[in-house]
Amino acid sequence: MLTRDLQLCSYDFQRGLVLPDRLTQKSHAGYAELAARMLAIYEQGVGRRRCDLHRDVQRVFEQETDCPLRRIQAFCKLLDEQATYNESERRGAVELRRTVFRQAAARHPLVSHADTLFEHDVEAVRREIAAGLNRSWEDVRDGLFADVIDYHRLQSFVGYESPRSLLSRYNVAQVQAALFSAVSLTVETAADFKRILRAARLSRLMHTLSSPQPGVWRMELTGPASVLRETRRYGVLMARFLPALISCSDWSMRAVMENRGWSRSLCLELSSADGLKSHLAADELFDSSLEAEFAEKWGLGERDGWKLLREAEILHRGQKTFVPDFLLQHVSGRRVLMEIVGFWTPEYLTARLETLQIFRDVPILLAIPESTVRHFEGQPGTAMILRYKTTILVRQVLEALAGMD
Amino acid sequence: MEGLDVQLSFASGTLLLRGVLHERLRGWFSDVVWVYDSRVAASRCDAMHYGRVCDELRGRGVVFEDVVGVPRPVYWSADSLPELRPEQAAAVKSWQESGGRGCVVMPTGTGKTEVALRIMQLTRTATLVVAPIRDLMYQWHRRILRGLHYDAGIIGDHTYRVQPVSVTTYDSACIHMAELGDRFGLIVFDECHHLPGRIRQDAARMSAAQRRLGLTATPERSDGRHSDLVELVGPTVYELSINAVRGKSLAEYEVVRIPVHLSESEQRRYDVLSEEVQSYVYAQRQENPGFTWEDLCTSSAASLEARQALKAFYAKKSIEDRAEEKLKTLEDLFRLHAGERCIVFAGSNAMARDVSLRFLIPCLLSHCGRRERLEILEGFAAGDYPVIVANQVLDEGIDVPAAKVAIVIGGLGSSRQARQRLGRVLRRNGNETAVLYEVVCAGTKDEERSRQRRRHESFRGVRRKPGRS
Numbered sequence: 001m002l003t004r005d006l007q008l009c010s011y012d013f014q015r016g017l018v019l020p021d022r023l024t025q026k027s028h029a030g031y032a033e034l035a036a037r038m039l040a041i042y043e044q045g046v047g048r049r050r051c052d053l054h055r056d057v058q059r060v061f062e063q064e065t066d067c068p069l070r071r072i073q074a075f076c077k078l079l080d081e082q083a084t085y086n087e088s089e090r091r092g093a094v095e096l097r098r099t100v101f102r103q104a105a106a107r108h109p110l111v112s113h114a115d116t117l118f119e120h121d122v123e124a125v126r127r128e129i130a131a132g133l134n135r136s137w138e139d140v141r142d143g144l145f146a147d148v149i150d151y152h153r154l155q156s157f158v159g160y161e162s163p164r165s166l167l168s169r170y171n172v173a174q175v176q177a178a179l180f181s182a183v184s185l186t187v188e189t190a191a192d193f194k195r196i197l198r199a200a201r202l203s204r205l206m207h208t209l210s211s212p213q214p215g216v217w218r219m220e221l222t223g224p225a226s227v228l229r230e231t232r233r234y235g236v237l238m239a240r241f242l243p244a245l246i247s248c249s250d251w252s253m254r255a256v257m258e259n260r261g262w263s264r265s266l267c268l269e270l271s272s273a274d275g276l277k278s279h280l281a282a283d284e285l286f287d288s289s290l291e292a293e294f295a296e297k298w299g300l301g302e303r304d305g306w307k308l309l310r311e312a313e314i315l316h317r318g319q320k321t322f323v324p325d326f327l328l329q330h331v332s333g334r335r336v337l338m339e340i341v342g343f344w345t346p347e348y349l350t351a352r353l354e355t356l357q358i359f360r361d362v363p364i365l366l367a368i369p370e371s372t373v374r375h376f377e378g379q380p381g382t383a384m385i386l387r388y389k390t391t392i393l394v395r396q397v398l399e400a401l402a403g404m405d
Numbered sequence: 406m407e408g409l410d411v412q413l414s415f416a417s418g419t420l421l422l423r424g425v426l427h428e429r430l431r432g433w434f435s436d437v438v439w440v441y442d443s444r445v446a447a448s449r450c451d452a453m454h455y456g457r458v459c460d461e462l463r464g465r466g467v468v469f470e471d472v473v474g475v476p477r478p479v480y481w482s483a484d485s486l487p488e489l490r491p492e493q494a495a496a497v498k499s500w501q502e503s504g505g506r507g508c509v510v511m512p513t514g515t516g517k518t519e520v521a522l523r524i525m526q527l528t529r530t531a532t533l534v535v536a537p538i539r540d541l542m543y544q545w546h547r548r549i550l551r552g553l554h555y556d557a558g559i560i561g562d563h564t565y566r567v568q569p570v571s572v573t574t575y576d577s578a579c580i581h582m583a584e585l586g587d588r589f590g591l592i593v594f595d596e597c598h599h600l601p602g603r604i605r606q607d608a609a610r611m612s613a614a615q616r617r618l619g620l621t622a623t624p625e626r627s628d629g630r631h632s633d634l635v636e637l638v639g640p641t642v643y644e645l646s647i648n649a650v651r652g653k654s655l656a657e658y659e660v661v662r663i664p665v666h667l668s669e670s671e672q673r674r675y676d677v678l679s680e681e682v683q684s685y686v687y688a689q690r691q692e693n694p695g696f697t698w699e700d701l702c703t704s705s706a707a708s709l710e711a712r713q714a715l716k717a718f719y720a721k722k723s724i725e726d727r728a729e730e731k732l733k734t735l736e737d738l739f740r741l742h743a744g745e746r747c748i749v750f751a752g753s754n755a756m757a758r759d760v761s762l763r764f765l766i767p768c769l770l771s772h773c774g775r776r777e778r779l780e781i782l783e784g785f786a787a788g789d790y791p792v793i794v795a796n797q798v799l800d801e802g803i804d805v806p807a808a809k810v811a812i813v814i815g816g817l818g819s820s821r822q823a824r825q826r827l828g829r830v831l832r833r834n835g836n837e838t839a840v841l842y843e844v845v846c847a848g849t850k851d852e853e854r855s856r857q858r859r860r861h862e863s864f865r866g867v868r869r870k871p872g873r874s
Contacts (some may be wrong), residue, residue, distance in 0.1 A: 068712050101790065104765030108791045109739035118740060125765065145758060148770075206444050224417035224583070225611070227440045227449055233604060244445050318445055387737065 001239060006074040007177035011266060014193060018257055020174040020270045023167050034060050035163035042079050042157045050085060050119075051150040074177075078169055082159055085152035093147040100144065101128050168277040172246065175276065176239035176269055178310040182255040183230045185221045185238045193217045194311045194323040198245035203237045209316045216312060232258045246278035290342045291325050295394045304398050305331040313337060316360045322355045324364060328401065335403060338365040340392065341372060349375055365400055367392050411469035413458065418583035418611025420455060421447045422475070433461055454636070455613035473613055477530035478570040479555075480511035484526055486552045489519060489646045496520045496643040500618060501527070506639030508597060509617035515645060517620040518545075519594050524618055530590030531569040533560075535578045535608055537596045543775055544571045545595065559840030560585075575599055578608035591616040598623055600637055601630035642673045662740075662843045665730040678717040685714035731814050732763050734844050738812055739764065739792065746785065748808040750793040752815025760794045760814075812842040850867040 007023040023031050024161070043057045054076045061067045071367075104110060107120040115120040130137040146150055160166040185205075189196055197219065200207055205221040212218050213265070221241070223234035238255065245251060252271035257264050270276070291310075298308045312327040324337040341352065356364065367386045368376055376385060386392070388399045411424035422430065425449050429442040429518065437457060442449040449460070455473060462469055475859055489497065493516050496509045505528070511517050525532050534549075536542045539562045548559045549570065558568030572866075592612050594600050599611055599617030599650035609617070619638035625631050688710075735749065751757035754770050761768035767781040784790045785808075 017576070040536050066712075069716065094774065097777075100765055101767045102784075105784075108766070109736065109743060110731075110764050111736055111740065118743070122763070124764075129765075141762065144762065190868060208444055224419050224449070225451075225607075226421065227442045227444075228438060229605075233603070233607060284570075359614065 002074050002077055002173045002177040003292075004177065004180050006068045006070055007079055007176060007180065008068060008074065013262075013266075018178055018266045020171075020178040020268070021068075022171050024171075031167055032163050034064070035166045036255065038075060038079060039159060039163060039166060041085060042154070043159060045154050048154055049150070050080070050152050050154070053079075053151050053154060054150075061212075065068075066344050074170065074173065075166075075350055076345050078166065078173060079157075083157045084155045084156045085300050086151055087147075088158055093143060093145060096140065097145075098141050099133070100140065101130055105134070113240065113265050130210045138294060143271065165277075165279070169279060172243060172276055172278065175268070175270065176242050178257075179242060179255055180235040180238040181224075181258045181260075181270065182235045182238050183232055183258050185253060185255045186218060187221065187245065187251055188212070188216060188218045189251040190250070191217050191250040193314060194221070195250060195316070197321055197323070198243060199248075202266050203241035203244070205234060205237050206315060206319060207243060209314065209321065215312075228256065243278045243280045246276050246281045248272070271359075290392065292395075294340065295326075297392075302331070304401075305396060306398070315362055317358055320355065320358055322359055327396075328365070336363050336365055336404060338367065340367045340371065340398070363404060365404070366395070367397075411462075411467060413462070413469055413471050413473060415452060415473040415587040415613060416449075418446075418452055418586050418607065419449050420458060420613070422446065422451050422458075422469075423447045424469070425467070425487050433465060437461075443489075446726075446776060452613040452745055453610050455587075456615040474588035475720050476614070479529050479531060479569055481526055481529070481553055481555065484553050485631050486522055486526060487519060489872045490516065491525060493520050493523075494644050494646070497523050497527070500524060503639065503642040506617035507617070507642030508624060508634055508638055508640070509513065510624055510641055510644040512622055512752065513622045517595075517622075518548050519552075520594070521618060521620060522548065525549075525570070525591065525593070526553060528591050531588060532571075532591040532593065533585070533589040533612075534593045534595065535575055535577070536572065537575055537599050539574055539776065541595060542572045551843055558859070559772060572597045574607055575602075579605050582608055582611035583625045586611045587613045589614045591618065593617075594638055597621045597634060597638060598626055598631060598786070601626060601628075601633040605639060605688055606633065617827075619654040622849075662845065664845055665734050671821060681717040682714050685710055710776060731844050732760070735760065735764070735812065735814065738810070738842060738844075738865060742793070745810055746788070746793045746808045747810040747812065748785075749792065749812045749814060751794055755795050759794045764792065764794075766790065766794055768794045772836075780831070810840050812844060814844045834862045 001332060010021075012019060016184060017302065025032070027187065037060045038057050041053060042059070045053050045056075057076050058072050058077065061072050070397075080145050084302050104125060107221070108126055109118060110120050110122040110125050111118045112122060112288075113392070116126070126140075127139045130140045133140060142151075147343045160169065187196055187200075190326065195357075197207065200219065204223075206220075206223060207227075208220045210218050210220075221238065223231075223237065225231055225233060250272055253269070255268040257266045257268060295308065301307075307329045309327040309329060311323050313324065313327065315322040315324070315337075324339040326338040326340075328336045328338055329335075341349075351374070356366070363384070365386060367388055369390055371389050373387050384400055384404050411422070411538045414423075421442075422439070425447075425448065427439070430439050430448055433519045434457075435579040437450055437454045439450045443445075458470065460711055468608070491517045492511070496511065497520055500507055501510060501524075509517065511520070511683065521534070532556075534542075534545045536545055542561055544558050546559060549555050549572070549715070553570075555570055556568075558571035559573055560567060560573035560581055562574075565581075567588070569588075571589075573581070589612065592609070594617070598621045599605065600619070617638045620636060622632060624641065739747070749757075749760055749766075751760055751768075757768045757770055760766070767784070769778060769781060781790065781793055785793050
């Protein structure tokens, strides 16, 4: 991620919007070529110093008179993120400084022209010290601060897939940097709430769920102290969450920004339609092949009046949420949730049982492998248990549903 | 009554209270900000109210289960703390009498650290010391080891070693307090004028420590937020003015200002850049009289002119910083004070490195490791290094061995920095008079900043000599 000081955006005070810097094929057609040149500098730059690489990147933008310095610095940061620098010179530099400064201390002050009062001419002392080390002064001078970050040498460069992906990464990084100042983040989605919620939970944000209209879920993401005061403390968590959100589909978000004495509050708005690309791979649609297999067997149509919908319902109580694998919807309006327990670990099983305990008043059909079923027997709750050996049969499910009346 | 179903817990830097109707709670606490958090179905408030919350609940006869962490008691095996000077002892006493909460205001160099160490020794509870920067954090670690024979934990600088007594920086404290907030009974904020920053406040808000000590030479902040210190740490319980100690624990000092002139080419370039910046700012102010630098920095995404003005500003600043003439003046001063311990404060890392390379003297920079820094400071104290150069950002509060001569070559003018800097030079050093030189570029912003520096109280009433050059 970029640092706060590399954040670049403009403000639309009329509409109350923060607009992070964005480079698109339309607005910045020439940038694909610039990105290619930047990548080439790093690809061919192994062994060169960081400050020299950065200077060369800066030169790439020489003709772009309207390119802000921060944009160039941000590119340097993103390139550095994929690079490894050699930091092993550190010890040598510290030692060299010690030697040189100790020797020079006895001759302080080093004057530009020796006279009768001060006999140590700076050039002479430099040559003398360098000679004592069997090196040239230029070599000593270059080594003296070799541990300074700017002077580290490039060791390897992983790079980006293509110039385009560097630009995509830049666009996302600028939205992330803008989010550092966010005090809350609201995401709306009709399709992908399970993955979005999981990503939010992984990023350690707290959520408040609501449903503004049937089939649409809205989650407000903030942190524990957000109820006490407007704080951008959790902005960095929101920024970390963003790439995961972008890898999901059919969503829109709106972040409320910290009010820095602006006359009106500002927001950052974004949706899946904006076409930002995440560097994270989209998750598998199904958690396990069992679910995929079952959904395929069922097909799209109705079976005995029942329709199978994937992850179409959220059960939530406080910070606990549970998105069962399927929702079975009957023409009569009856709804039954279905959850498939596949491969399991003791921890997974314990967590699942706890969740079911919390939502025990909701009708759930639980498909459990025969080898595991004993762990679930005797558990309170209304879950209907369906045993299976290796695959779940549609007929079995329909029988169980009939039995749940 | 609610009975034992009432529970008070620490959660991510806040307190959660379950089992008391929120409405009733609001009636009990007039000013503690309890907020009902529907996400977890409980009332929530900042952890810093812990002491008051307990008192209030007990006072009303509420029986509650308190699962907030209990700070570990600390038993010092031994100590080798020096006997306190009368003003230090007075500071300790007023802090204790104020219920163990509050700020002690004493000029730099008058022994605030000893005051804090004594308070830690008397309080005997798990303690977190919060320092502005890493160097100071390590310095606290050394002082605790030397004075109280305790190897304190370190939280920050890529280290996370939590001990009942630990040291940290403001930034790390702010990040980690959400998890660590109920582990300490005493929290010490060194240079506590840094605390009221918008986010940094969390270092105090998210801590349940009931005893709090703030240390500073300069409680006031230009943004007026110093009043927040009362809520976050406590009121000022002791104040010692710089005039009261001048000549006692601090040496007499004089300030000498040396204007240097830019080289002809530097001056020409400087004038062009100044013109560019000024005309931009002038044009902006025609439209918007409140236009500030801050605005220029953030608006640079928007317009080409803004970006060019900003570039010109930085170029101009770097001319001021690194003027060749300053290096020549430094040579003259080194000649003048040959054989005396002298410390140079530069305006940037690059400038400090330039000085270091020109005179082959050690420089204290942010990238220096702990060991190297120690080696430089000890070498300076022992007289192995007659001169060292430091970047201005490192100077605040660092234990620098007494120097007789200090030279400031660049750096922004603010009363706090100036005062801290003075403290470095003015540390009691026999009967000798210390000298502070300010080398500034004539006819530039640099000169104005110097004027700003001396406008401050601590420069008043000080003997001044006309500039030598």
